[in-house]
Amino acid sequence: MAQHDENVVWHDHPVTREEREQQHGHQGVVLWFTGLSGSGKSTVAGALEQALHRAGVSTYLLDGDNVRHGLCRDLGFSDDDRKENIRRVGEVAKLMVDAGLVVLTAFISPHRAERQMVRDLLGTGQFIEVFVDTPLAVCEARDPKGLYKKARAGELRNFTGIDSVYEAPDAPEIHLDGEQLVTNLTAQLLDLLRHRDIIRS
Numbered sequence: 001m002a003q004h005d006e007n008v009v010w011h012d013h014p015v016t017r018e019e020r021e022q023q024h025g026h027q028g029v030v031l032w033f034t035g036l037s038g039s040g041k042s043t044v045a046g047a048l049e050q051a052l053h054r055a056g057v058s059t060y061l062l063d064g065d066n067v068r069h070g071l072c073r074d075l076g077f078s079d080d081d082r083k084e085n086i087r088r089v090g091e092v093a094k095l096m097v098d099a100g101l102v103v104l105t106a107f108i109s110p111h112r113a114e115r116q117m118v119r120d121l122l123g124t125g126q127f128i129e130v131f132v133d134t135p136l137a138v139c140e141a142r143d144p145k146g147l148y149k150k151a152r153a154g155e156l157r158n159f160t161g162i163d164s165v166y167e168a169p170d171a172p173e174i175h176l177d178g179e180q181l182v183t184n185l186t187a188q189l190l191d192l193l194r195h196r197d198i199i200r201s
């Protein structure tokens with residue numbers, strides 16, 4: 001990968017992040033959902049986005065399945081490709097936070113090091129790690145896309161939880177029990193955002 005060019009200089013623009021946040025009426029922040037395939041990341045992130053949108057919050061949901069159709073269509077599921085996937089998404093999320101949005105991301109993001117990389121990229125308090133903790137057996141029973149079945153049959157290699165690692169977060173900002181009702185999980189996340197003064201009560 002090409003390295004940073006020292007002849008490219010950062011340019012500050014007249015409209016500041018603070019002014020954009022003022023216009024939105026809230027801060028920019030990333031809610032970084034992580035968990036196994038089938039744990040419920042997209043479902044819970046989608047339900048939370050809907051609740052926030054209805055409350056007038058400016059949001060954007062970046063979803064692994066969708067991003068891999070465009071921005072990351074050249075990437076597969078080797079450790080190096082997953083790392084590059086998360087690096088790109090982290091950079092995009094950072095730009096969206098700078099735009100003043102509440103960004104929700106739904107990527108397996110199986111490696112602690114990559115999640116830490118994104119945390120470091122964003123400022124303090126701007127990276128909220130949401131661990132959707134659903135046992136592998138439950139994810140496998142849900143298997144909405146039939147991918148676990150393929151992985152067990154040896155038709156799909158490097159599948160997270162089967163023959164590729166998932167490193168659970170040590171200290172996520174919020175640890176969700178992925179077997180609870182989606183409405184309950186959404187309420188827990190809204191509470192956290194209110195508690196952190198990211199949205200108003």
Ligand SMILES: Nc1ncnc2c1ncn2[C@@H]1O[C@H](COP(=O)(O)OS(=O)(=O)O)[C@@H](OP(=O)(O)O)[C@H]1O
Pocket residue numbers: 036037038042064065068077081082083085086106107108109110145147156157158159160164
């Ligand atoms: N080998 C392998 N391992 C895991 N997942 C696989 C694989 N191949 C395809 N898929 C599908 O891709 C979705 C995960 O993409 P992500 O971008 O979130 O993965 S990662 O963060 O880069 O690890 C994942 O979607 P979710 O089920 O929404 O998590 C799968 O549908």
Ligand SMILES: Nc1ncnc2c1ncn2[C@@H]1O[C@H](COP(=O)(O)OP(=O)(O)O)[C@@H](O)[C@H]1O
Pocket residue numbers: 035036037038039040041042043044106142144178179180181182
């Ligand atoms: N809390 C939940 N309780 C029961 N089923 C759920 C829950 N969350 C998600 N599901 C279901 O599990 C499946 C996987 O959810 P999904 O959001 O696609 O997971 P992920 O994005 O982590 O792969 C879907 O069929 C979804 O309807």
